[in-house]
Amino acid sequence: MSHPAPLTTLVETSLYGDDLVALEAFYHGVLGLPVVARDPERHLFLQVGPGQMLLLFRADTTLQPGDFPRHGTRGPGHAAFGIAADQRENWRAQLLQSGIAIEAELDWPRGGKSIYFRDPAGNSIELITPGVWGLPDGW
Numbered sequence: 061m062s063h064p065a066p067l068t069t070l071v072e073t074s075l076y077g078d079d080l081v082a083l084e085a086f087y088h089g090v091l092g093l094p095v096v097a098r099d100p101e102r103h104l105f106l107q108v109g110p111g112q113m114l115l116l117f118r119a120d121t122t123l124q125p126g127d128f129p130r131h132g133t134r135g136p137g138h139a140a141f142g143i144a145a146d147q148r149e150n151w152r153a154q155l156l157q158s159g160i161a162i163e164a165e166l167d168w169p170r171g172g173k174s175i176y177f178r179d180p181a182g183n184s185i186e187l188i189t190p191g192v193w194g195l196p197d198g199w
Contacts, residue, residue: 071112075137076119077181080104083116086179090158091141108141140174140186142199148173151187170194 077083087093093106104116122132164176172192190198
């Protein structure tokens, strides 16, 4: 059986945490992502760039039967956000000024660079510059 046309993009990424107020302060306040929708008991949806969404859920609400298929998880996850290479130091300064501890900074073999830190729920967050993966669009 052959596959249909290739998948073209990743539209949604989900991370989980219990304190949606703290997550909004972090992702909207520190990282500057626009809030698209919020339900204070269940979720926070933020836009990343022109075509991707970050979905933040309280895990216990997504593990219960309801209007949507169950899809929750427990424990920390990981997401990487792309930044322009010439903005790395500005982002580093923004994180430190906001009291965010930087866990690691790595230089990758293909030339990209990463900054790792944690969100309020303990998820591993990475800011990456082009070149990390050597993908056709630069990433």
